[in-house]
Amino acid sequence: MRHSGAVRLNVLMSAFDSFLLQVVEAVTDSADTLGVLLHGSYASGSCDSNSDVDLICITRSRQPRRISHHFINGREIGVFASSRPQISKSFHFDSGDNNNFVLYGFVRGRPVIDRNGDLADLIREANQIWQQGPPNPTPEFREKVAAGHQIIIGSLSRWTARATRSPQWREMVQLFSARLFNDCFYQYCRIHRLWSSAIWEMLTWTDPRYEEILKITRNYLSDPSLENRLQAIRQLAEATIIACDGNLEPISTSG
Numbered sequence: 001m002r003h004s005g006a007v008r009l010n011v012l013m014s015a016f017d018s019f020l021l022q023v024v025e026a027v028t029d030s031a032d033t034l035g036v037l038l039h040g041s042y043a044s045g046s047c048d049s050n051s052d053v054d055l056i057c058i059t060r061s062r063q064p065r066r067i068s069h070h071f072i073n074g075r076e077i078g079v080f081a082s083s084r085p086q087i088s089k090s091f092h093f094d095s096g097d098n099n100n101f102v103l104y105g106f107v108r109g110r111p112v113i114d115r116n117g118d119l120a121d122l123i124r125e126a127n128q129i130w131q132q133g134p135p136n137p138t139p140e141f142r143e144k145v146a147a148g149h150q151i152i153i154g155s156l157s158r159w160t161a162r163a164t165r166s167p168q169w170r171e172m173v174q175l176f177s178a179r180l181f182n183d184c185f186y187q188y189c190r191i192h193r194l195w196s197s198a199i200w201e202m203l204t205w206t207d208p209r210y211e212e213i214l215k216i217t218r219n220y221l222s223d224p225s226l227e228n229r230l231q232a233i234r235q236l237a238e239a240t241i242i243a244c245d246g247n248l249e250p251i252s253t254s255g
Contacts, residue, residue: 019073019075020038020042020053020112022072023053023055023072023077024036024055024112024113026070026072027055027068027070027072027077027079028057028079028081029059031060032059032060032061033057033058033059033060033113033115034058034059034060034084034114034115034116034118034119035057035058035111035112035113035114035115035116035118035119035122036055036056036057036058036111036112036113036119037055037056037057037058037105037106037109037110037111037112037119037123038053038054038055038109038110038111038112039054039055039056039104039105039106039108039109039110040052040053040054040078040105041054042054042110043108043109043110044108044201044204046200046201046204052075052076052077052078053075053076053077053078054078054080054105055077055078055079055080055112056079056080056081056082056087056102056105056106056109057079057080057081057082058082058083058084058087058118058119058122059081059082059083060083061083062083062085062086063083065080065081065082065086065090066079066080066081066082067079067080067081068081080102080105084118084121084122087102087106087122088122088125090102090103091103091106091125091126091129092129094135096190097186097187097189097190097196098134098186098189098190098193098194098195098196099186099189099195099196099197099198100195101197103126103129103130103195104130104195104197104201106122106123106125106126106127107123107126107127107130109123111123130195133193133194133195134190134193134194134195135193136193137190137191137193142191142244142245143244145187145190145191145240145244146240146241146244146245149184149187149237149238149240149241149244150237150241152180152184152233152237153234153237153238153241156230156233156234159173159176159177159230160173160226160227160230163226170226173226174226174229177226177229177230177233178229180233181220181229181232181233181236182199184233184236184237184240185199185213185217185236187236187240188213188236188239188240188243189213191240191243191244192209192213192240192243194209194210194213199217202214202217203217203218212239213236213239216232216235216236216239217232219232220232
């Protein structure tokens with residue numbers, strides 16, 4: 001009898017929960033830890049046997065935030081540790097691409113330990129900020145982004161021509177286009193006032209405001225031809241320019 005994907009995931013998570021408690025004991029200081037949040041692929045359900053474990057720890061001490069990596073039973077454990085006030089402050093950090101991993105972690109994460117209710121309070125605060133949406137870009141920033149994307153659109157034909165010179169040139173244009181697509185992806189989110197995360201996480205999001213960008217991204221990933229990828233860059237650039245000219249109202253974002 002074959003198990004469904006949901007059953008396999010439940011079995012995996014059940015075994016993982018026992019392992020998770022061992023991990024928390026090994027990588028945290030019980031006297032200093034007020035709460036532990038699981039985020040990343042194990043919290044979202046997109047994990048597999050090779051996934052790493054991502055934890056955020058709320059500490060009593062107000063030392064500078066710490067990021068550490070551990071290996072337990074062959075599995076990588078990533079730990080972000082900081083005090084409640086510092087984590088709250090991190091929710092408002094402007095990363096420039098609307099990708100605030102601490103904020104996203106508390107919106108999509110799964111509580112593991114919450115000794116005094118600090119974790120629950122931070123989750124509520126994070127969700128309120130997430131619902132409000134990112135800051136509205138200034139007119140000057142919109143103008144700068146629109147001008148930059150006009151230049152990108154104008155240069156696409158030159159890159160296409162260069163790609164015909166040799167296989168090496170074509171590969172160079174492929175490499176450059178991948179980096180440019182990534183930049184355009186996050187600029188689109190910035191101008192449209194959409195929270196972002198890692199692209200592979202966002203591909204699972206269902207909010208209709210992400211429909212255009214995720215449709216372009218899925219097409220980009222499904223067809224690796226250079227011509228298709230340059231066209232995807234053009235589509236993102238054009239959509240971003242249109243948004244730069246608009247006056248987007250405050251939004252409520254839920255991925």
